[in-house]
Amino acid sequence: MxxxxxxxxxxxxxxxxxxxxxxxxxxxxxxxxxxxxxxxxxxxxxxxxxxxxxxxxxxxxxxxxxxxxxxxxxxxxxxxxxxxxxxxxxxxxxxxxxxxxxxxxxxxxxxxxxxxxxxxxxxxxxxxxxxxxxxxxxxxxxxxxxxxxxxxxxxxxxxxxxxxxxxxLVSSKEKTANMAYEMIYYIQHHIYDNDCITLDQLAKQFHLSKDYVGAYFRTHTGKTIKQFVLDYKLELAKTRLLHSRLTISEIAAELGFTDESHLNKAFRKQTGMTAKQYRSKRPSTNT
Known part of the structure; x- marks a missing residue:
């Protein structure tokens, strides 16, 4: 135990x-x-x-x-x-x-x-x-x-x-009006499997054409599927940086980035700081 x-x-x-x-x-x-x-x-x-x-x-x-x-x-x-x-x-x-x-x-x-x-x-x-x-x-x-x-x-x-x-995840109005809710739910549940969240796979999953699924998602969320996936992965990275003992390289590998440098490049573009700098914000004690 x-x-x-x-x-x-x-x-x-x-x-x-x-x-x-x-x-x-x-x-x-x-x-x-x-x-x-x-x-x-x-x-x-x-x-x-x-x-x-x-x-x-x-x-x-x-x-x-x-x-x-x-x-x-x-x-x-x-x-x-x-x-x-x-x-x-x-x-x-x-x-x-x-x-x-x-x-x-x-x-x-x-x-x-x-x-x-x-x-x-x-x-x-x-x-x-x-x-x-x-x-x-x-x-x-x-x-x-x-x-x-x-x-x-x-x-x-x-x-x-x-x-x-x-x-x-989305408002009840959006939920009843479109499939964006189901798409977000699906992507978040398969975020560790890049093969499941390609345009081809999403089109197959939701019975839409490859061209239409991307346009549909962007219309209802304001983001491309690629950008949504990246943003969500970076949010997951932030959680791990602040609340886990995983190294930055381990976090990068887990979330499907090529290496630590690839994660840092995406991280800096979104936040203006490296993953290491972001981790330094982690509180050391309860307040």
Missing amino acids: TRLPTDFQLSIKEYLADSSPLHRHNYFELIYVLEGRGIHVINENQFAYGRDDLFLLTPTDSHTFQTHVQSTFCIIDFTASFFERVSPVGEDKPELGYFFKELEYIFQNAAKYQGHIEMNEEDRTFSGMLVRRLIREWGQQVFFREIVLQNLVFLLLNIIARYAAETG
Whole structure:
């Protein structure tokens, strides 16, 4: 049971009827409300919270709780190794980092939620069951504890991923009016396989001509497919630079760049700085 704590940490926190200090973290954080009610202030946005509410915070978010009654929260922190895509170490022990690429758009689009994950009643109830089971498993030393914990977290993230897929990428008007939503979803899910996101493959996937698929995507997103893919890969690179221990060469290879120089050239063109300079912005401690 040595790998799990490096992937995520689970804690229970209680606040009395008062405000917690304004603070931020240098990692992604899921907060589930077990009991209580009050106001959750995230980047000056106020959300009334109650039992079974769920929040997803990014490292750039500042937040505080203004509790109306004593409140209890389950907090899951995703640490650096969660963002390091590795191979499973055994059939009975998959690594969360290996699965991260399947759920990456949750974190890449987290800012669109403003921190609050709104779910229907059925998903709220199911998520609550998963979190409470996570808490029980976390406090036990039993056979298969690690694999159960990993699968519970993975399932919880998939529930959030469904929400992200349905509401987080484009507006509902765009979603009902065109296929751009499905194209974005497809590209983000296949971003590690360049063969799946060529014009030819996209045309085949969406039953359009090669010429039309590119024009259609640009009309509805304002970007060419090539530019969208590059921009998304650079956003993934930024996440890894700030929140993983992967070297720049490893990040370049993982995201399909020829080498570190190729990544740096694209990175400098978009941000005005090299990948190494961008990584230097990484916070070293919690504040």
